[in-house]
Amino acid sequence: MDLNFSLLWLIIIVLEIVKPSFETNYEYVLEDESVFNDCVDNPPGYSNISGLFDLSHVNFEMGPEGIHVEGKLICSWDIQPTDLIESQVSVFHLDRGTWKPTILNLTIKNFCKIHLDPKQYWYNVYPKYIINREEAKEKCYNYIGTEYFFEPFIMKMYFGAGLKIPPGRKRMVFILTAIDVNNVRRPNGICFEIKGEFVKV
Secondary structure: OHHHHHHHHHHHHHHHHHHHHHOEEEEEEEOOOOOOEEOOOOOOOOEOHHHOEEOOOEEEEEEOOEEEEEEEEEEOOOOOOOOEEEEEEEEEEEEOOEEEEEEEEEEEOOHHHHOOOOOOOOOOOOHHHEOOHHHHHHHOOOOOOOEEEEEEEEEOOEEEEOOOOOOOOEEEEEEEEEEOOOOOEOOOOEEEEEEEEEEEO
């Protein structure tokens, strides 16, 4: 019994050590400095990125190292502080002129609970650079008019994957939905896309 238990722990430890070697790291290289695009298949009543943020006070500029970001975002989503925000991300691949779905999909039932968690893959993309992080953590995207101040940074999008991602154009589709205290989805959701390509690093 003790031998089997010890063997089981040995296997778990070996798998934890070996696991990173199976993971391939990619950088998602953006197509252009506008960063955000409207959804190709926008759900009825959903807004683009401008429904989530006022981007008039932030500057995106493409440079040799990536996209330089400076300024602040202002929340423009008209939902309630008690709403739960659900997030979905889906990756599509361009194949012979047609956008086809991939197995790269993620649904987060309570986005605000983890959106500033350093362990999340998106943390180094932008949350890491929010100056007023405590306010952002408290208010998330639930308070219209909330300002998110950033220290200047270069937007880099790195991801680890346990599978090979084929080359070619991709679009990452982000859908945010607010759910009220009665578990009813609000009709004014958000949908936007980020187009680019996964490059192995």
